[in-house]
Amino acid sequence: MGVQRHKRRRCCHNLLRPKIANGVCGSAHGQGFASAPTTNLCADGSTPATSGEGPWTWECEGINGGLPASCSASNAINGVCGDFTTALCSVGTNTTLSLSGTNWVWSCQGIHGGNNASCSAAGLSRITLVTNGNSRGSITLYNNKLYLPRSANSVPHNPQLLDVVNLANNAVSQINLGTPIHRGGIMEHNGRLYIPWYNASTKVSYLDVVNTANNAVSTMQLSAPRVGTAMAEYNNKLYITYGTSNQYAATLGDNNSVLAVVDTTNNALSQINLGVADNRLSVIVHNNKLYMPRTTALDILDLSDGSVSTIALGTGNGGTNAVIHDNKLYMGITFNSILSVLRLPPPH
Numbered sequence: 001m002g003v004q005r006h007k008r009r010r011c012c013h014n015l016l017r018p019k020i021a022n023g024v025c026g027s028a029h030g031q032g033f034a035s036a037p038t039t040n041l042c043a044d045g046s047t048p049a050t051s052g053e054g055p056w057t058w059e060c061e062g063i064n065g066g067l068p069a070s071c072s073a074s075n076a077i078n079g080v081c082g083d084f085t086t087a088l089c090s091v092g093t094n095t096t097l098s099l100s101g102t103n104w105v106w107s108c109q110g111i112h113g114g115n116n117a118s119c120s121a122a123g124l125s126r127i128t129l130v131t132n133g134n135s136r137g138s139i140t141l142y143n144n145k146l147y148l149p150r151s152a153n154s155v156p157h158n159p160q161l162l163d164v165v166n167l168a169n170n171a172v173s174q175i176n177l178g179t180p181i182h183r184g185g186i187m188e189h190n191g192r193l194y195i196p197w198y199n200a201s202t203k204v205s206y207l208d209v210v211n212t213a214n215n216a217v218s219t220m221q222l223s224a225p226r227v228g229t230a231m232a233e234y235n236n237k238l239y240i241t242y243g244t245s246n247q248y249a250a251t252l253g254d255n256n257s258v259l260a261v262v263d264t265t266n267n268a269l270s271q272i273n274l275g276v277a278d279n280r281l282s283v284i285v286h287n288n289k290l291y292m293p294r295t296t297a298l299d300i301l302d303l304s305d306g307s308v309s310t311i312a313l314g315t316g317n318g319g320t321n322a323v324i325h326d327n328k329l330y331m332g333i334t335f336n337s338i339l340s341v342l343r344l345p346p347p348h
Contacts (some may be wrong), residue, residue: 023060023069032076032112041071079108081119092117099123127170129163142188142212144168149183149195162193162210175215177208187231188212189238189264194231196222196240196260207240207262220267222260232283232290234303238262239290241280259283259301274299274308282322284329287347293322293331298342313340 024043031037036050042060050056054075059068079092088094089108097106104123107116129148139148146165162175177183183197193210205222222240230241240260257277261270274280278294285291290301298311322331329342 018064020066021063022066023062025060025069025071028073029071030073032074032114034076037073042069074112076114077111078114079110079117081108081117084119084121088119089117094119127165127172129165129172138186140186140188140193142191142193145212147186147188147193147210149177149186162195164215175210175217177210177217178219183208185231187233187238189233190236192264194238194262194264196231205260209267220262220269222262222269230281230283230292232285233264234285234290236264238264239283239301241283241292272301272306272308275310282331284322284324286324286329286344291322291324291329293329298329298331311342313342 026040026042026045028037028040033054033056036052036054036056038047038050041047041050041058044060046060048058048060050058050073055072057070057072059070061068077091080090082088082090082094084104088097088106092108092110092114095107095109097104099105100120102122102124103120105118105120107118109116129150139146141147144167146163146167148163148165150161150163160177160179162177164173164175165171166173177195179199183195185196187194191212193208193212195208195210196205197208198205207220207222209218209220210216211218232239238261240262241258257274259272259274261272262268263270274292276294276297278297280292280294280299283290283292285303288303290303292299292301293313297313300309300311301307302309322329324330324344327344327346329344331340331342332338
């Protein structure tokens with residue numbers, strides 16, 4: 001009996017001991033605020049003093065010897081739009097950029113519950129060239145000016161004038177190239193503009209040379225009966241595709257089997273026979289080689305020794321328009337949904 005009474009007293013004594021509980025942060029913990037929070041600091045409803053000027057910290061005390069909880073809240077920072085030129089947002093993360101009407105629009109998201117900022121910047125604008133212009137098929141940029149060959153009337157594909165747009169003030173002027181004729185390509189080199197063209201009546205090809213310093217126009221005759229619009233410059237020489245098919249096919253670069261080579265230092269003219277007549281609308285310089293993709297193959301001119309080699313690409317894998325990026329040649333064919341990509345070897 002004595003033992004049983006002792007066990008009962010021990011049991012009841014344990015039940016009377018106070019319960020120990022650690023402190024618990026309130027819902028304000030981990031949130032963002034514009035100023036120090038004053039409510040919902042601790043789960044038990046207590047409001048201890050906060051410290052700091054943002055972020056803020058406080059402690060929620062435990063009960064009956066329980067451990068305190070360390071709590072904090074961050075500054076709520078509003079998103080701020082950037083200047084668009086260097087950054088979309090100066091504060092916060094930008095959302096997807098889209099064009100709405102003529103403006104770019106996006107948002108800069110706030111941080112820690114801060115407000116989002118709605119942003120916009122000028123996007124699409126227009127420059128009125130002339131009211132009676134027609135057929136601008138090419139464009140080039142030099143010394144903050146745009147140059148666009150165009151026809152002077154409603155007849156397409158016969159540029160006679162060269163529109164000049166001064167990008168400093170969008171002022172538009174013209175340079176008269178002379179006879180209205182098919183001019184499709186334009187390239188700048190050392191302050192001169194080179195524009196190949198073809199006279200269907202005399203069946204002679206020419207190259208207009210425009211000195212941008214004084215807008216003087218001179219013309220040199222090319223030795224081929226047709227001239228193309230695909231051009232590239234390397235080591236002060238212009239490489240221009242041309243061939244012997246009908247007028248418009250040739251001026252568009254079709255069926256060209258020869259390269260015209262113009263030394264821009266003295267206007268000396270030579271030519272390189274490419275062999276097969278085919279569509280060549282692109283001439284690209286890369287690693288001392290000239291790449292000329294065509295319908296089913298790729299012609300490569302080694303500029304160090306003048307040798308021409310050909311890589312068969314297979315039907316539908318060639319291209320008439322091309323660009324090189326990251327040591328890869330991207331080739332597309334007009335009216336074709338395929339874009340062929342050829343990885344180029346290193347210099348060897």
